[in-house]
Amino acid sequence: MILTVTLNTALDITYRVPSLRAGASHRVSEVLERPGGKGVNVARVLATLGHEVTVTGFSGGPTGRVLRDRLTEVPRLTDALVPVSGATRRTVTLVDGRTGATTHLGEPGPDITHAEWSAFQEVYEDLLASASAVALCGSLPPGVPVGAYAHLVRTARAAQVPVLLDTSGAALRRGVAGRPDFLKPNAEELAELTGSHEPLRATQDARRRGAGTVIASLGADGLLAVTPEGRWRATPPATLAGNPTGAGDAAVAGLLSALVEHRPWPERLIRATALSAATVLSPTAGDFDRAAYDRFLTTVTVTGVATAA
Ligand SMILES: O=P(O)(O)OC[C@H]1O[C@](O)(CO)[C@@H](O)[C@H]1O
Numbered sequence: 001m002i003l004t005v006t007l008n009t010a011l012d013i014t015y016r017v018p019s020l021r022a023g024a025s026h027r028v029s030e031v032l033e034r035p036g037g038k039g040v041n042v043a044r045v046l047a048t049l050g051h052e053v054t055v056t057g058f059s060g061g062p063t064g065r066v067l068r069d070r071l072t073e074v075p076r077l078t079d080a081l082v083p084v085s086g087a088t089r090r091t092v093t094l095v096d097g098r099t100g101a102t103t104h105l106g107e108p109g110p111d112i113t114h115a116e117w118s119a120f121q122e123v124y125e126d127l128l129a130s131a132s133a134v135a136l137c138g139s140l141p142p143g144v145p146v147g148a149y150a151h152l153v154r155t156a157r158a159a160q161v162p163v164l165l166d167t168s169g170a171a172l173r174r175g176v177a178g179r180p181d182f183l184k185p186n187a188e189e190l191a192e193l194t195g196s197h198e199p200l201r202a203t204q205d206a207r208r209r210g211a212g213t214v215i216a217s218l219g220a221d222g223l224l225a226v227t228p229e230g231r232w233r234a235t236p237p238a239t240l241a242g243n244p245t246g247a248g249d250a251a252v253a254g255l256l257s258a259l260v261e262h263r264p265w266p267e268r269l270i271r272a273t274a275l276s277a278a279t280v281l282s283p284t285a286g287d288f289d290r291a292a293y294d295r296f297l298t299t300v301t302v303t304g305v306a307t308a309a
Pocket residue numbers: 008010012036037038039041091106137138139140168245246247248249285
């Protein structure tokens with residue numbers, strides 16, 4: 001199975017309003033509620049693609065119960081979340097019906113005690129024994145040490161399980177030092193990590209900081225991958241209008257799916273880019289438009305990037 005870790009799971013709420021204005025009161029025209037947090041979205045996409053997947057991390061309180069209930073509806077997905085005394089957070093995405101622009105609000109998440117963090121590490125080590133790959137995704141809830149991802153990366157490497165890291169801020173800065181096999185930052189996270197806004201230069205810098213391979217998601221510009229085997233850019237067929245929430249998570253699912261099937265890099269990038277684009281066309285994170293995905297698989301282009309910055 002493929003293992004995804006979401007230490008800060010979330011109940012993701014999407015509100016669509018006819019036209020969003022700061023300082024105004026709004027009537028919501030559509031409400032969607034989904035189990036979320038990055039690794040949960042990755043897992044849902046993987047399960048839809050036909051992979052056996054296990055989700056772990058923390059969940060608690062009434063929101064955690066709703067999240068776990070909803071996860072039982074996903075075929076091929078095993079819930080190995082560790083219960084905690086605090087409540088799973090909510091996130092709210094506001095979609096402006098006029099422009100399609102999205103505004104994201106994320107709660108910090110529950111306080112995790114030392115005993116809960118220790119319990120999680122035991123569960124994680126056990127799960128690694130039957131994992132073909134692991135993705136460590138999203139922010140850290142309060143109470144989890146900032147060096148947590150570096151530790152989890154090293155544990156995966158010691159168990160010889162390929163490990164992908166997708167996080168931000170201090171958790172990313174510390175996590176990359178654990179030497180993950182794969183790092184999947186977006187343009188903003190990459191710039192924050194390296195101080196460079198030039199994607200190729202920043203991607204190479206991120207590798208020097210410890211990542212084996214860096215796959216940067218660049219929004220409408222697709223993916224840039226710098227790997228030990230070569231460098232590629234994967235470009236979606238067109239700029240798509242829709243909800244980009246979860247597009248990066250879908251890219252991670254595409255990379256892992258093709259990785260465990262031992263596909264070569266260009267194919268991994270096509271799958272990741274096609275899934276990411278097909279997610280933009282779906283209104284909720286963790287879902288993708290299947291027909292669009294099949295179409296994009298034949299229209300995403302991959303080109304080699306020859307020169308160093
Ligand atoms: O863990 P964070 O970095 O706060 O990100 C969580 C959020 O990101 C998303 O996974 C979208 O990528 C949402 O589902 C939401 O839960």
